Amino acid sequence: MKLRILRVDLPLKHVFTTSSKSNSVVRTIIVELEQDGLRGHGEVHEDVFYGETIESMVELLESCAERISRYALADTIAFGHFIDPILGKNYFARSAVDCAACDLWGKLKDRPLYKIWGLSADNLPYSSYSIGLDSLDRIAERFDEMPDWPAYRIKLGDSSDMQILEMLRKKTRAPFRVDVNGGWSVNTAIGYLERLREFGVESIEQPLAPNDWNGMEKLRKAMEQMKIDIPIFADESWKTEDDMERCVGFFDGLNIKLAKCGGLTLARRVIDKARKLGFKLTSANSVESTVGVSAVAQLASLFDYIAVDGPLLIEKKVGVGVWLDKGKLIYPKENGTGVRVTFR
Numbered sequence: 001m002k003l004r005i006l007r008v009d010l011p012l013k014h015v016f017t018t019s020s021k022s023n024s025v026v027r028t029i030i031v032e033l034e035q036d037g038l039r040g041h042g043e044v045h046e047d048v049f050y051g052e053t054i055e056s057m058v059e060l061l062e063s064c065a066e067r068i069s070r071y072a073l074a075d076t077i078a079f080g081h082f083i084d085p086i087l088g089k090n091y092f093a094r095s096a097v098d099c100a101a102c103d104l105w106g107k108l109k110d111r112p113l114y115k116i117w118g119l120s121a122d123n124l125p126y127s128s129y130s131i132g133l134d135s136l137d138r139i140a141e142r143f144d145e146m147p148d149w150p151a152y153r154i155k156l157g158d159s160s161d162m163q164i165l166e167m168l169r170k171k172t173r174a175p176f177r178v179d180v181n182g183g184w185s186v187n188t189a190i191g192y193l194e195r196l197r198e199f200g201v202e203s204i205e206q207p208l209a210p211n212d213w214n215g216m217e218k219l220r221k222a223m224e225q226m227k228i229d230i231p232i233f234a235d236e237s238w239k240t241e242d243d244m245e246r247c248v249g250f251f252d253g254l255n256i257k258l259a260k261c262g263g264l265t266l267a268r269r270v271i272d273k274a275r276k277l278g279f280k281l282t283s284a285n286s287v288e289s290t291v292g293v294s295a296v297a298q299l300a301s302l303f304d305y306i307a308v309d310g311p312l313l314i315e316k317k318v319g320v321g322v323w324l325d326k327g328k329l330i331y332p333k334e335n336g337t338g339v340r341v342t343f344r
Contacts, residue, residue, distance in 0.1 A: 001073055001104070003065045003097075004032040005058055010289060010314045014142065016132040019157025019183025020049075026287045027054045030318065030341065031061065031096040033104045035073055040104025041319070041339050043291040044096035044259050050239065052092040052259075060093050068097070076105050080265045091240065091262040098263025099295040099337065106336030113337050114298040117268070124300045126327035128153040128177050128284075128307045136160065136167055143171055146312070150327045151175045151202065153284060153307045157183020162192065165199040175202035177305065179284065182206050182236055186215035190222045196230060203231050203305065205255060205284065210236040216250040231280055241270050244277060253280030253304070258296055264337075271302050280304045287313050294321030294337040297329055317342075 010026040017023075028045045046054045064086045073079055079101050087094040106113040114121060128151040131142045143152070152172070154164065157180045165176065178201055184192070189207045196204065208215045216237075223230070231252035238247055238254060241261070247254065254274050261267040274281055283296050284307035293308045300306055309324060311317075319341040323330050332338045 001068060001071055002034040003061070003068045004034070005061050005065075006030040006032065007054060007058065008289070008316075008318055010287065010316050010318075012287065012313055013315055014132070014138075014313075015134075016130075016287060016313065017134060018132060018155045018179070018181045020181045023287070026314070028288065029054060029057055029061075029096055030291055031100045032341070033068075033073070033097070033100040035104060036108065038104060038107045039341075040100045040102070040107060040336055041291050041341050042096040042099030042101075042103065042263070042295060043288055044092050045286055045288055045292075047092070047259070047286070049236065050092065050260075052090075057090070057093045057096075060087065060090055061097070073101060073104060073108065076102050076265050089240075092259045095259045095261065095263040098265050099258060099292075102264045102298075103295070103336035103339055109335070111335055112298075112331065113264070114301070117298070119299065120301045121329070121331050124329050125303055125306050126150040127309055127324055127329065128305070128327065129309050130307060130313065131155065131168075133158050136163060139164055140167060140171070143168060147172070148326060149174060151177055151305075153177045153179060156180050162195055165195070165201070169199050173200075175200055177201070177203045177205070177282075177284075177307070179205040179235075180207045182209045182212075184208060186212065186218050189215075189219050193223060193226055193228050197228055201230055203233055203253070203282070205233040205282070206235045206237065207232060213250060220250065233280070233282055235284075241266075241273065244270075244274060244279075247279075248277055251279070253282060256281055256283050256303070257285055258292070264295055264298060267299060271299065282306065283308070285310060289314065289316075289318040290321040290323070291319055291339050291341065294339045297322040297331070298337055300329055
């Protein structure tokens with residue numbers, strides 16, 4: 001296989017702000033693997049929280065390009081064993097390579113990846129649409145750009161959190177999935193519980209700081225006493241598969257991101273383990289292009305919730321593949337993960 005590494009900056013339509021950062025451009029890498037005249041693609045973004053930069057990932061991938069070029073892809077499991085000693089614990093870089101290999105494998109076998117794995121594209125969860133932190137007026141404008149979605153993923157972690165939810169609830173009856181990115185203290189979170197239920201919040205993602213286990217224990221006890229059963233999902237509180245068991249009893253679910261798992265191949269194992277531990281599952285990705293969305297969409301039937309609206313948040317089109325129609329996943333006729341890269 002021939003490996004190519006493409007650096008791609010994804011300018012956002014609007015600055016996207018969370019409780020921890022603001023972005024106007026997302027820096028990504030597109031990995032391309034070519035064999036027998038066919039090409040597969042995978043994507044990964046840089047993430048300072050996980051210590052992953054574009055420069056470090058490109059350096060690592062360039063260092064193993066020659067060894068990968070001597071490999072003939074025939075099976076993704078075998079390929080995973082091959083890249084284990086090469087990419088080690090760098091799950092982000094591995095994810096881009098693995099997703100590209102899965103896409104290429106499906107194209108070589110002339111079938112969509114999810115069908116090869118015996119998964120379905122029927123009765124899938126609907127994707128939410130994401131709205132970042134901003135002034136109330138600008139948040140209202142972001143909502144008005146995408147009305148009538150089946151669910152909205154709302155970033156919180158600001159002093160105006162309840163005003164945001166109150167304003168948006170007047171505009172829609174759709175459920176809210178809030179993502180706090182660790183922006184609340186335990187007292188703030190407990191103080192909000194009744195109003196979160198009142199506003200029809202369907203799930204809460206990462207309400208407290210990643211390592212605030214004492215705070216999470218207090219929050220869970222408060223929710224039990226108040227008979228509030230909104231599921232809480234962990235994101236930053238689990239970085240790798242080894243952290244999942246630590247979340248048992250503190251969280252109801254996990255946010256499964258391919259970059260944290262090391263790609264599609266390992267994500268299937270992570271999902272299976274998470275279900276055995278009793279977790280609900282969401283795949284609420286960071287902003288990414290159609291390449292990344294098309295990859296995670298292959299596993300959509302395995303999740304309770306999804307948020308794969310990244311292509312709607314960016315200005316630059318880097319290809320075609322799986323797309324959304326008011327939150328409904330639409331799969332192309334293309335094989336593999338359904339991606340065809342055409343930079344524009």
